Amino acid sequence: MLDYEALTRLAKEHGFAAAAPLDVKTLEFLPEVREMCAADKCHMYDKNWACPPACGPLEEMREKVSKYSRGLLVQTIRDIEDSYDWEGIQEAAELHAQNLNKLYDELKKQYPGLMAMGAGTCTRCARCAYLDKEPCRFPDELIYSMEACGLYVSKVCTDNGLKYNYGPDKIAYTSCFLLE
Ligand code: SF4
Numbered sequence: 001m002l003d004y005e006a007l008t009r010l011a012k013e014h015g016f017a018a019a020a021p022l023d024v025k026t027l028e029f030l031p032e033v034r035e036m037c038a039a040d041k042c043h044m045y046d047k048n049w050a051c052p053p054a055c056g057p058l059e060e061m062r063e064k065v066s067k068y069s070r071g072l073l074v075q076t077i078r079d080i081e082d083s084y085d086w087e088g089i090q091e092a093a094e095l096h097a098q099n100l101n102k103l104y105d106e107l108k109k110q111y112p113g114l115m116a117m118g119a120g121t122c123t124r125c126a127r128c129a130y131l132d133k134e135p136c137r138f139p140d141e142l143i144y145s146m147e148a149c150g151l152y153v154s155k156v157c158t159d160n161g162l163k164y165n166y167g168p169d170k171i172a173y174t175s176c177f178l179l180e
Pocket residue numbers: 048049050122123124125126127128129130135136137138139141142143
């Protein structure tokens with residue numbers, strides 16, 4: 001049984017503003033979400049082992065995730081001026097990625113078999129080996145993008161009792177850890 005009080009405390013110590021228990025049964029791997037990656041709005045399509053097409057088919061993701069039942073959702077929430085505040089949005093995304101990598105390393109000590117899915121591409125390395133046509137440096141630690149896994153992030157949040165939208169002057173990035 002996961003100690004969610006302790007996990008939430010740990011998440012907050014690693015810079016996250018909110019955390020919530022994740023019931024893996026709520027995760028739906030939607031082809032229509034995965035298909036949005038090909039539009040390359042995030043400019044990471046075909047640039048990272050953790051994103052399409054390199055990350056493999058949705059069925060493979062479903063298979064990997066099926067080993068888990070419980071996990072943790074984590075959120076970084078920052079103030080922004082408005083939805084055009086690209087600098088603020090980018091800063092929040094970078095902070096979230098840092099928080100995620102730090103908490104990953106900490107949780108790995110307690111849950112060596114954990115899996116993480118993040119808001120956006122894997123940032124375990126400063127430059128993904130995919131760009132140099134080399135194998136992933138940490139295939140057991142790469143952090144898949146939630147969207148690449150076909151997860152509709154706002155639905156994952158609401159299905160697990162975590163707020164997703166904090167209003168026009170805030171931006172929230174959400175990631176998750178699958179722990180047991
Ligand atoms: S661990 Fe490194 S090489 Fe592997 S997907 Fe992440 S950034 Fe790329």
